[in-house]
Amino acid sequence: MTLRGCLAWSSGFVYNFLRNDDRGDTGMEKRELVIVGAGPAGLTAAIYGRRAGLDVLLIEKGAAGGQINITEEIENWPGVQHATGPELGAMFRAHAEKFNTEFRDADVTKIEVRDGAKIVVTNKGEIEAEAVIVATGAYFRRLGCEGEAEHIGQGVSYCAVCDGAFFEDEEIAVVGGGNSAVEEGDYLTKFASKVYIIHRRDEFRADRAAVERALSNPKIVPVWNSVVEKIEGDGMVENLVLKNVKTGEISDLPVAGVFMFVGQAPHDEAVKGLLETTKGGWIKTNERMETSVEGIFAAGDLRDKSLRQVVTAAADGAIAAMSASSYIAEQVHLHSKLMEPEKVVALFFSSIDAGQAKLSGDVESAFERAGAAVVLVDGYKNARMVQKLGLTDLPVMIRIESGKIGEPKFLHHPGVLKTVPFDKEGGR
DSSP: OBHHHHHHHHHOOOHHHHHHSTTOOOOOEEEEEEEEOOSHHHHHHHHHHHHTTOOEEEEESSOTTGGGGGOSOBOOBTTBSOBOHHHHHHHHHHHHHHTTOEEEEOOEEEEEEETTEEEEEETTEEEEEEEEEEOOOEEEOOOOOBTTGGGBTTTEESOHHHHGGGGTTOEEEEEOOSHHHHHHHHHHTTTOSEEEEEOSSSSOOSOHHHHHHHHTOTTEEEETTEEEEEEEOSSSOOEEEEEETTTOOEEEEEOSEEEEOOOEEEOOGGGTTTSOBOTTOOBOOOTTOBOSSTTEEEOSTTBSOSOOOHHHHHHHHHHHHHHHHHHHHHHHHHIIIIISSSEEEEEEEOTTSHHHHHHHHHHHHHHHHTTOOOEEEETTTTHHHHHHTTOOSSSEEEEEETTEEOOOEEOOSGGGGGGOOOOTTSOO
16 A cells, blocks of 8 residues: 555645645645534634634535524623624624635535545535535424424424514414523513413423523413424414323314424534434534544534533634644645655654653654654554554554555564664665
8 A cells, every 4th residue: 555545545635735646636626624504613613714824615505603593682602791693693704704714605515535535515516625624503303293394384483583573462382391492482472472382391401590581471381291293273373282291181272383492403414424423413523523534523513512502612613623723734744744755764653652752752863863864653643544554553663665655663662773774865
């Protein structure tokens, strides 16, 4: 296996390498960092990416701000005591524009890896990226009961801000018991004469402050231990058929509309099958927002995490951008050190092993005394590369000549240095 093939497959590498590798000039657009999604996570990632000096392309198929655009009130963004979702989204976009982020309105249909290169497929063409941040967010689930699909837009809604005003002085229902259901139920009392909040348990799961505010509102009526079995109405919604989950009792609840807030699911359509996820489809990452595919990061509500809020999405975006910046810089460094010289001797070691860290210094000193050079590669930080190169143990020394990898020499004790001959051109 050639070094070119191994490293390209595991890392994708950088512009110059990609332009001159075996795939030739495909004419495909090439960018450093492509961010998919312009919600709080994506916009924050754009700000941090541009501040880190990266070429950033942000792709979104709707208005910047993402899901916060359908939120009437945001009171938990630090430093802003009150703002509507669209107002905060506009602030995020303006901030990203200040740093000359390039925005593109396109539909990303797929993100894939081809021969080590990360390709973002859109309805306006394909883009090759050195790093990708997936920040496509999540969406509200449908309830799945009889009559729901038939009445969407006819009294069934998933957006209180969008549709609340249509129910002036009407009695309506909200289904759910989390923050979204309770907060949006409270908001809907601005229009409706009465709001029933239907929850399958005997208490809400929302934050205490939201629950207290809702329960103190005289227009809100909780309906405990109940689920919606059927939505009825001739054209528009007229009635909900409810079932008590404890007694089995069936009852009718006449309402003019029903708003569903029964959980979320990730917008993972573009990466389905590519990245490691939980059973529910939430993308798994480490604390650096790295996914199971090297060079692809995830940020915001589509991640597997316990709290999905604007502030946590923004934090994810900042971390993802800085991790992507470090990743790109590392690939540039490795390319220049391993690919460009005609002959290279490289030592792969683990920086978290004290013995190996000391050994790397000893190896470097030994090469210097011999008038030769050695490239030190931290195998801990570049674990996937070590794996793809087939290096089964660390520390290990390899010789690279004309893009070909020689037989690995595993260094199990310091005395092995005496058995490694060098030449001044970096050979052994």
